[in-house]
Amino acid sequence: MRTAYTSEAIRTAEAPLLADGVPLMRRAARAIAERAAAVVSERRAAGVNAEVLVLVGGGNNGGDGLWAAYELADFGLAPRVLLAHEHPHAEGLAAARGAGVKIDQLADVDDVAAYAGRFGIWLDALAGIGLSGPLSEPLAGLIDALAAERERAETFVLAVDCPSGLSDDPGASLAIRADETITFAALTPALLLPPACRLIGRVRVENLGIELVGAPAAIELGAVELRASFPRARHLDHKYTRGVVGIDAGSETYPGAGLLATRAALAAGPGMVRFLGEEGVARLIIPAMPEVVTAPGRIQAALIGSGTEGGPRIAAALADFLARDIPVVADAGALTCVSEAARDRGALILTPHLGELATLLGCERADVEADPVRYARQAAERFDAVVVAKGPETVIVEASEPIVTIPPASPYLATAGSGDVLAGVLAATLAQFAARAEAGETVPALSYQAGIAAQLHASAVAHCPSAPGPIRALDLAAGIALALGATMEP
Ligand SMILES: NC(=O)C1=CN([C@@H]2O[C@H](COP(=O)(O)OP(=O)(O)OC[C@H]3O[C@@H](n4cnc5c(N)ncnc54)[C@H](OP(=O)(O)O)[C@@H]3O)[C@@H](O)[C@H]2O)[C@@H](O)CC1
Numbered sequence: 413m414r415t416a417y418t419s420e421a422i423r424t425a426e427a428p429l430l431a432d433g434v435p436l437m438r439r440a441a442r443a444i445a446e447r448a449a450a451v452v453s454e455r456r457a458a459g460v461n462a463e464v465l466v467l468v469g470g471g472n473n474g475g476d477g478l479w480a481a482y483e484l485a486d487f488g489l490a491p492r493v494l495l496a497h498e499h500p501h502a503e504g505l506a507a508a509r510g511a512g513v514k515i516d517q518l519a520d521v522d523d524v525a526a527y528a529g530r531f532g533i534w535l536d537a538l539a540g541i542g543l544s545g546p547l548s549e550p551l552a553g554l555i556d557a558l559a560a561e562r563e564r565a566e567t568f569v570l571a572v573d574c575p576s577g578l579s580d581d582p583g584a585s586l587a588i589r590a591d592e593t594i595t596f597a598a599l600t601p602a603l604l605l606p607p608a609c610r611l612i613g614r615v616r617v618e619n620l621g622i623e624l625v626g627a628p629a630a631i632e633l634g635a636v637e638l639r640a641s642f643p644r645a646r647h648l649d650h651k652y653t654r655g656v657v658g659i660d661a662g663s664e665t666y667p668g669a670g671l672l673a674t675r676a677a678l679a680a681g682p683g684m685v686r687f688l689g690e691e692g693v694a695r696l697i698i699p700a701m702p703e704v705v706t707a708p709g710r711i712q713a714a715l716i717g718s719g720t721e722g723g724p725r726i727a728a729a730l731a732d733f734l735a736r737d738i739p740v741v742a743d744a745g746a747l748t749c750v751s752e753a754a755r756d757r758g759a760l761i762l763t764p765h766l767g768e769l770a771t772l773l774g775c776e777r778a779d780v781e782a783d784p785v786r787y788a789r790q791a792a793e794r795f796d797a798v799v800v801a802k803g804p805e806t807v808i809v810e811a812s813e814p815i816v817t818i819p820p821a822s823p824y825l826a827t828a829g830s831g832d833v834l835a836g837v838l839a840a841t842l843a844q845f846a847a848r849a850e851a852g853e854t855v856p857a858l859s860y861q862a863g864i865a866a867q868l869h870a871s872a873v874a875h876c877p878s879a880p881g882p883i884r885a886l887d888l889a890a891g892i893a894l895a896l897g898a899t900m901e902p
């Protein structure tokens with residue numbers, strides 16, 4: 413599991429070490445310089461430009477850059493430094509100067525893109541976790557110009573701590589895209605969450621002996637957590653202790669969604685799946701999946717709305733599920749039925765894709781795509797819900813819990829019906845955790861449970877016969893059971 417901490421938490425954690433005189437900056441600079449030297453060797457071997465430019469800002473991030481320049485000079489690599497601030501880190505500057513590093517001032521450079529374009533490798537040490545507020549000039553203009561130049565010239569960018577401009581806010585977008593980021597102490601939220609996480613390249617965390625305390629701001633779940641956390645059947649279980657899930661999905665217009673969600677729910681291994689939706693859909697489900705029960709009865713979690721267009725019947729059924737005080741997944745059409753008012757009820761889990769999230773909040777899809785975490789937070793607050801925002805990355809927001817993210821499994825998941833499969837898996841997973849909670853076990857937060865379900869959905873991709881090529885939602889549903897089985901292999 414990868415974790416991210418706010419820059420404030422990182423500062424708090426590093427404070428005692430700094431007070432004890434631990435040379436964190438020198439350690440950071442050494443790690444950067446070693447990696448930069450390796451990149452120089454790789455590029456030289458490939459016969460491409462391996463000249464190094466260190467972009468230096470005014471804070472300690474610039475200090476890291478200056479000390480890295482000092483180390484690189486020591487390795488005999490003759491880096492160049494561009495000072496983008498009038499008051500750079502004094503000791504670092506003196507050290508770099510003392511090592512014979514050539515240093516230019518931004519104010520003396522006419523065309524910064526042309527200047528920087530002469531170098532094949534940039535170390536981006538303009539700003540790190542010390543950024544406050546939106547980027548101001550001259551840093552904003554500099555980053556903008558260099559971001560464009562970097563794409564044109566195919567420069568190798570090694571970001572120091574983070575691509576300058578990104579630290580806590582994953583919605584920040586003004587940054588020089590990095591091929592590689594070496595970060596210190598811990599990841600910050602922007603390095604883990606979309607869309608900023610797409611700008612950091614390969615990331616390495618150099619802990620430097622800094623111990624983070626308290627809950628992280630964000631976590632990324634993967635196959636390890638799926639294996640460790642997914643509830644397994646126990647010897648003395650009977651079907652009702654394994655978790656029963658109720659599904660109201662599919663309609664005359666979209667019956668397939670009901671079938672897919674139900675098939676996926678079955679594959680995720682609950683004790684029972686009750687199909688409680690339209691009769692016409694039930695008539696299709698039963699011959700294909702005779703395990704499914706259509707009789708009403710007790711359930712521990714529910715799914716409503718996949719393959720429906722909402723409307724009064726869905727609204728009433730949603731209210732009915734919520735009144736049972738169980739976790740209820742509202743997908744697709746049911747998202748049009750959620751209201752801000754109803755707060756005295758079971759947990760509500762919303763599963764919008766980014767377009768649905770925009771509709772839910774009455775804003776533009778492009779804005780949501782540019783900052784899904786922010787809008788998922790808004791929706792979570794407004795509807796007192798857990799929000800599973802589905803894009804290339806899945807982002808899950810629950811009040812007072814770390815944000816949960818699942819990295820993209822395959823762009824072929826963007827196929828009709830794949831969301832219906834997720835909805836079924838999710839409800840079935842919540843039912844199994846709820847059954848454990850009923851038995852007195854401690855279970856993780858709903859956002860973590862939902863993350864485990866999203867990871868199961870992601871893991872199913874590799875079990876589709878056509879993977880890594882295009883996948884069918886029906887294969888994905890079958891892949892769920894195989895992925896779950898694989899987690900049980902010793
Ligand atoms: N944490 C660790 O474990 C370790 C941390 N270390 C390193 O320290 C870094 C943190 O250093 P930090 O605190 O000095 O801040 P930093 O990122 O250089 O930013 C300040 C600069 O940004 C500028 N600036 C700010 N806001 C701005 C805006 N809105 N718009 C424009 N400019 C803005 C600000 O300009 P000013 O306001 O001063 O004019 C100043 O120049 C950290 O990221 C890591 O690299 C390692 O050495 C060792 C271990």
Ligand SMILES: Nc1ncnc2c1ncn2[C@@H]1O[C@H](COP(=O)(O)OP(=O)(O)O)[C@@H](O)[C@H]1O
Nearest residue numbers: 802803804820822823825826828829830831832
């Ligand atoms: N580019 C992508 N890369 C990886 N996963 C994606 C990508 N685009 C969408 N997904 C995933 O595919 C699923 C699509 O869900 P959704 O849009 O609701 O599909 P549908 O409604 O057609 O069933 C979600 O789980 C989403 O996270």
Ligand SMILES: [K+]
Nearest residue numbers: 536539574576
């Ligand atoms: K940086």
